[in-house]
Amino acid sequence: MYIIVGLGNPERKYDGTRHNIGFSALTVLADTYGISMDIKKHKAVCGKGVIEGQKVLLAMPQTYMNLSGESVRELVDYYKIDPEEELIVIYDDINLAPGKLRIRPKGSAGGHNGIKNIIAHLGTQVFPRIRVGVGEKPKGWDLADYVLGRFPGEEEPVIREALEKTTKACCEIITADVTSAMNKYNNK
Template sequence: MILIAGLGNPGTKYEHTRHNAGFDTIDRLAARHGIVIERPDRKALRGDGVIEGQKVILIKPQTFMNLSGESVGDFANFYKLDPATQVVVFSDDVDLDCGNLRIRKKGSAGGHNGLKNIIEHLGTDKFIRIRIGTGHMLPHGDMISHVLGRLDQSDQKLFDEASKRACDACEMIIAGDIDGAMNKFNQKNSHNK
């Protein structure tokens, strides 16, 4: 069994903002595989299905971004999952150009409060994260306004392509090829290749 979490903030006010890249991407993955994410469970909306022959639980934590770990940690503990191999997280990354992906098996939160909270609740930084670039903030800009803002039309197109590739990468990871996914999708400006 693999737990896949898409990070974001609940509520229509936050729909399709940069910070909700994880929600948008997990919705895309769910739609590909006919999984409906709507059942409330452990401070999240949950959907169950099978991807690449593996049982999966797809979740969208409903605790707001900074407390995402409460739900992710609760699922991991309840199902006795090994975070290093059975937890995958989709999140936004404002340090990546829009359209780029960064897949890691472990590491710091990189200033992302949702990932930081997941590390705290899992008790480890060893879990797979697929970070989706949402573009850099303008110099002297306000970070909160930036992450809660929406992409312009050209960046939205880049994001949509990256979100599709993030789903492709996740499918490879579920199939057991994390290294292959990292090699294929971590290339800088891979959306131009």
């Protein structure tokens, strides 16, 4: 079984913000595969289903971004999965242009507090992740204000396409492996 985690903040006011791109990606994935996100367990809103013949659990931690590791640790322990092989984490990246994807099998937090907390709780940096570019903050902007802001209208089509590619990348990881997904979906 795979656990696919999308990172974001739980309150409605954060819907559609750059920092909630992980939640948005999970919503597209759930809609594409008819997975109801109706289970509230392990400090997350979850949905069980099947993607390309593989059992999956989709999870949106409800702990706020900086404490995402609490939920991820509970999920990994409860379902007894190997995070190095059966966990996929989707989150925002300000170092990538809007809509660009970067898939990796492991890595540091790169300044992302949600990933930093997951690494701390799992005790490893080795787990597949899909970073979705939300663009660099403009000069003079506060980082929190930027990531908690919404995409301008002209970026929305690019973001929609990125969310569809994220769904395909998850499927590629599940049916093939991380390397295959990297080769297909990492933007050069």
